[in-house]
Amino acid sequence: MTFKELTNRAKSEWEALQSSTHILVGTATCGRAAGAMETVKAFEEELKRRNIEVKVIEVGCMGLCYAEPLVAISRPESLRVVYHHMTQELVPRLVEGYIISDDPCLELALGTFEVGEEGEAPYIPELPRFEKELRLVLRRCGYIDPENINHYLANDGYRGLEKALKMRPEEIIEEIKKSGLRGRGGAGFPTGLKWEICHSYSATPKYIVCNADEGDPGAFMDRIVLESDPQQVIEGMIIGGYAIGADEGYIYIRAEYPLAVERVKVALQQAEKLGFLGDNILSSGFGFRINLATGAGAFVSGEETGLMAAIEGETSEPRPRPPYPAESGLWGKPTALNNVKTFANIHLIVERGADWFASIGTEKSKGTALFSLAGKIKDSGLTEVPMGTTIREIVYDIGDGILNDREFKAVQIGGPSGGMIPANLQDTPIDFDSLTSIGSMMGSGGFIVMDEDDCAVDATCFFVDFITRESCGKCTPCRVGNLQMLKVLENITNGKGKMEDIDFLLELAEDIKGGSLCALGGTAPNPVLTSIRYFQDEYAAHVLEKRCPAKVCTNLTAYCILQDKCDRSCEHCVLTCPTEAIGGGVGKIKHIDQEKCVNCGTCRDVCPPKYNAVVKLSPISSLPLEDFAAKEKAVAKAIEESET
Amino acid sequence: MRKEESVTEQLKGTLTPDRKERKNLISLLQEIQESLGYLPREAMTELAKFLEMPAVRVYSVATFYNQFRFTSIGKYPIQVCLGTACHLRGGKLILQEFERQLGIKVGETSQDGNFSLERVACMGCCMLAPVVRIGDRAPAVKIGDKIYPKMTPFKVDEISVPYKQEIEKERSEEEQIPQ
Numbered sequence: 059m060t061f062k063e064l065t066n067r068a069k070s071e072w073e074a075l076q077s078s079t080h081i082l083v084g085t086a087t088c089g090r091a092a093g094a095m096e097t098v099k100a101f102e103e104e105l106k107r108r109n110i111e112v113k114v115i116e117v118g119c120m121g122l123c124y125a126e127p128l129v130a131i132s133r134p135e136s137l138r139v140v141y142h143h144m145t146q147e148l149v150p151r152l153v154e155g156y157i158i159s160d161d162p163c164l165e166l167a168l169g170t171f172e173v174g175e176e177g178e179a180p181y182i183p184e185l186p187r188f189e190k191e192l193r194l195v196l197r198r199c200g201y202i203d204p205e206n207i208n209h210y211l212a213n214d215g216y217r218g219l220e221k222a223l224k225m226r227p228e229e230i231i232e233e234i235k236k237s238g239l240r241g242r243g244g245a246g247f248p249t250g251l252k253w254e255i256c257h258s259y260s261a262t263p264k265y266i267v268c269n270a271d272e273g274d275p276g277a278f279m280d281r282i283v284l285e286s287d288p289q290q291v292i293e294g295m296i297i298g299g300y301a302i303g304a305d306e307g308y309i310y311i312r313a314e315y316p317l318a319v320e321r322v323k324v325a326l327q328q329a330e331k332l333g334f335l336g337d338n339i340l341s342s343g344f345g346f347r348i349n350l351a352t353g354a355g356a357f358v359s360g361e362e363t364g365l366m367a368a369i370e371g372e373t374s375e376p377r378p379r380p381p382y383p384a385e386s387g388l389w390g391k392p393t394a395l396n397n398v399k400t401f402a403n404i405h406l407i408v409e410r411g412a413d414w415f416a417s418i419g420t421e422k423s424k425g426t427a428l429f430s431l432a433g434k435i436k437d438s439g440l441t442e443v444p445m446g447t448t449i450r451e452i453v454y455d456i457g458d459g460i461l462n463d464r465e466f467k468a469v470q471i472g473g474p475s476g477g478m479i480p481a482n483l484q485d486t487p488i489d490f491d492s493l494t495s496i497g498s499m500m501g502s503g504g505f506i507v508m509d510e511d512d513c514a515v516d517a518t519c520f521f522v523d524f525i526t527r528e529s530c531g532k533c534t535p536c537r538v539g540n541l542q543m544l545k546v547l548e549n550i551t552n553g554k555g556k557m558e559d560i561d562f563l564l565e566l567a568e569d570i571k572g573g574s575l576c577a578l579g580g581t582a583p584n585p586v587l588t589s590i591r592y593f594q595d596e597y598a599a600h601v602l603e604k605r606c607p608a609k610v611c612t613n614l615t616a617y618c619i620l621q622d623k624c625d626r627s628c629e630h631c632v633l634t635c636p637t638e639a640i641g642g643g644v645g646k647i648k649h650i651d652q653e654k655c656v657n658c659g660t661c662r663d664v665c666p667p668k669y670n671a672v673v674k675l676s677p678i679s680s681l682p683l684e685d686f687a688a689k690e691k692a693v694a695k696a697i698e699e700s701e702t
Numbered sequence: 703m704r705k706e707e708s709v710t711e712q713l714k715g716t717l718t719p720d721r722k723e724r725k726n727l728i729s730l731l732q733e734i735q736e737s738l739g740y741l742p743r744e745a746m747t748e749l750a751k752f753l754e755m756p757a758v759r760v761y762s763v764a765t766f767y768n769q770f771r772f773t774s775i776g777k778y779p780i781q782v783c784l785g786t787a788c789h790l791r792g793g794k795l796i797l798q799e800f801e802r803q804l805g806i807k808v809g810e811t812s813q814d815g816n817f818s819l820e821r822v823a824c825m826g827c828c829m830l831a832p833v834v835r836i837g838d839r840a841p842a843v844k845i846g847d848k849i850y851p852k853m854t855p856f857k858v859d860e861i862s863v864p865y866k867q868e869i870e871k872e873r874s875e876e877e878q879i880p881q
């Protein structure tokens with residue numbers, strides 16, 4: 059079939075679907091964790107029981123993870139309604155209401171896609187989140203069936219490729235260069251330039267590699283793109299192959315994403331079946347194949363040279379650059395390696411033109427940025443905004459502010475080796491260069507919000523611990539230096555730090571930066587440098603007062619039951635404490651045995667709000683004298699244990 | 703692992719002549735772990751022979767990656783997420799609670815072979831932090847694995863109950879089979 063015939067067939071399938079009542083359920087990984095598969099099953103059973111023929115379609119993610127499971131019901135000539143928190147119990151009600159009768163159950167709705175009557179559910183495009191967003195890569199996510207290539211084709215899919223194959227490779231590269239697209243994997247290298255360099259080498263074969271390792275712990279953009287609309291990434295890779303002169307590609311996905319792996323597998327099969335992969339694609343004479351490789355769980359595999367080593371079946375140890383992969387990459391051949399989102403942008407640039415793309419964003423950062431919002435933010439999930447959007451807009455307009463209305467403290471952008479940006483810099487526009495200028499980096503898109511209950515020193519300690527575990531060990535400054543930083547930081551969180559330690563950390567940070575081969579070591583000191591720069595007071599409180607202002611560091615905080623508030627007889631805390639640390643006797647005022655307490659916080663969670671008798675204290679010297687002595691013993695023991 | 707068969711026998715289906723290329727090393731290790739539950743020494747030696755490479759290369763690759771294990775895994779492998787989002791929301795408290803309840807440390811398998819405990823860095827559902835995943839008789843992460851969202855130390859016991867019941871059920875079924 060010709061491209062036109064394929065598209066027409068896909069369109070008629072799509073239109074037939076649109077003109078019938080159908081149900082969409084978001085079944086990306088997080089939707090599943092929230093119970094989406096149970097919802098799908100409940101719909102199928104309920105429809106069967108009532109003998110109704112309505113399609114239930116599993117789609118990817120709309121990015122509104124906080125509201126999962128998400129369900130959309132589309133009825134021709136009626137409102138299209140999106141429902142939030144749609145767990146299985148609510149299904150019969152919805153079937154009764156909006157499948158059988160005409161009640162759209164708006165009380166369960168997040169919003170509608172058409173303007174409804176006054177006072178009904180909100181009109182989705184006018185929600186603050188959607189007003190600030192610009193969905194390019196995400197535009198089909200959550201609306202199409204990722205395992206049905208016809209849905210992709212019916213929604214402009216493969217039009218970029220069709221156009222590209224009629225252009226000369228140099229023209230495509232020129233177009234990508236002109237668009238200003240910079241790599242979305244972290245460093246922000248201009249994609250067109252990378253491809254041009256790769257194109258200029260005559261060695262063959264050449265390779266296209268898609269980096270879907272997404273090792274940043276707290277980022278899930280690439281997962282969502284692959285689980286929701288994988289064909290756009292494949293299309294970008296094929297165009298890339300044609301442009302640089304490669305006939306083979308690899309997509310490297312981390313093994314922790316089984317659903318993404320599965321959906322990409324299906325997508326590759328379908329693309330091949332329709333002739334978008336294989337020999338002589340769309341009768342152009344150009345052939346291209348894509349292989350799938352799954353990661354084996356190492357953060358450093360995300361680094362480009364490490365990733366290629368992993369595909370070759372080696373240990374993921376980065377190697378010195380130059381030579382850059384564009385010259386000597388996979389098996390020593392010219393290789394263009396890009397991130398998932400970089401590839402996802404390609405077909406749009408080809409289809410709509412470089413000028414269109416370059417009109418979005420800031421002068422030096424074009425297009426959109428995808429962020430996964432997590433941490434202490436209300437509406438966590440995935441968002442896509444034009445470059446240049448400020449941190450404040452993302453936190454407050456898109457994310458609806460801080461959870462439980464706590465105070466916004468900082469945001470970690472760029473993963474464990476990004477920087478901690480304090481709330482007072484929230485008007486910083488997000489683009490590659492502004493973030494670098496304040497000591498952070500774009501990274502791949504993790505956006506982790508911290509509030510007043512998060513400790514800057516503890517968070518830094520966590521990042522350095524992560525890096526220390528993940529360092530491949532090839533360079534001494536990275537291997538030993540990070541471990542040394544970790545020890546110093548742990549000391550501080552244990553109340554054993556000295557003010558000189560802070561200077562020592564700064565020195566060490568410079569040594570690690572300078573002496574590391576790859577960017578894992580090169581950027582590892584970022585959290586240390588930024589947290590010292592922006593939260594020096596907190597370091598000082600830990601060192602000088604042995605106090606953790608956020609009351610996070612376990613060895614500087616203690617739980618305590620207020621005598622005058624305890625109800626005496628409710629016993630909730632006693633029954634739930636995992637270490638039986640709470641005594642006092644039945645019907646008596648409760649008391650925590652500090653030697654047994656492990657700071658789990660359960661007692662505070664279960665103490666009924668009307669009493670609120672359990673409090674968290676820091677420093678531990680503010681405990682009553684006897685308790686303090688007991689706590690000191692427990693802390694000494696805990697530190698000793700952690701050191702062995 | 704089916705004990706009666708030798709490792710060589712068990713690997714026959716995996717080590718097929720079309721996969722002798724060096725680049726297949728990692729995916730072969732993944733498949734072997736998938737079918738045996740872990741990477742026994744014999745399997746790695748066998749694989750080295752198959753790929754015609756020194757056994758130490760196979761070991762060094764296998765030990766480099768976090769995914770590979772060299773001891774058998776519990777029937778229900780428990781993974782506690784300690785990625786950034788889960789850390790901020792108390793992932794460590796969850797891990798410690800599992801350690802207490804199971805009487806094992808992270809990285810270990812319980813004596814009866816039922817549970818093993820691991821820490822992982824991000825499962826990609828950070829908005830539900832802190833999360834725990836409990837697998838079913840398989841070392842690799844599977845689509846159907848149950849993910850428990852918004853965990854608290856208190857819920858640790860609660861989510862373990864169905865697994866304990868299942869173990870109990872299987873045990874009593876086994877006892878009923880006449881010898």
Ligand SMILES: Cc1cc2nc3c(=O)[nH]c(=O)nc-3n(C[C@H](O)[C@H](O)[C@H](O)COP(=O)(O)O)c2cc1C
Pocket residue numbers: 240241242243244245246247249269270271272273274357358359360361362363395396397398400502576577578
């Ligand atoms: C330790 C480390 C981890 C990385 N992880 C990833 C990753 O998970 N995904 C990614 O696309 N790039 C990652 N990168 C960046 C890659 O090395 C590379 O720059 C990028 O994939 C290039 O693609 P782009 O030009 O499209 O951004 C990582 C880099 C380092 C140093």
Ligand code: SF4
Pocket residue numbers: 358375376528529530531532533534536537574575576577578579580
């Ligand atoms: S900087 Fe660290 S991770 Fe990178 S090559 Fe050196 S030791 Fe390995």
Ligand code: SF4
Pocket residue numbers: 617634635636637638639640650654655656657658659660661662
């Ligand atoms: S914090 Fe946890 S361990 Fe300590 S007393 Fe409360 S419930 Fe018990």
Ligand code: SF4
Pocket residue numbers: 619623624625626627628629630631632648661664665666669670671672
């Ligand atoms: S839960 Fe609170 S009120 Fe109840 S016994 Fe414990 S401390 Fe007292």
Ligand code: FES
Pocket residue numbers: 084086087088089118119120121122123124126282439
């Ligand atoms: S709604 Fe969660 S990944 Fe989407």
Ligand code: FES
Pocket residue numbers: 275276277783784785786787788789823824825826827828829831832833
């Ligand atoms: S940090 Fe735990 S799921 Fe992402």
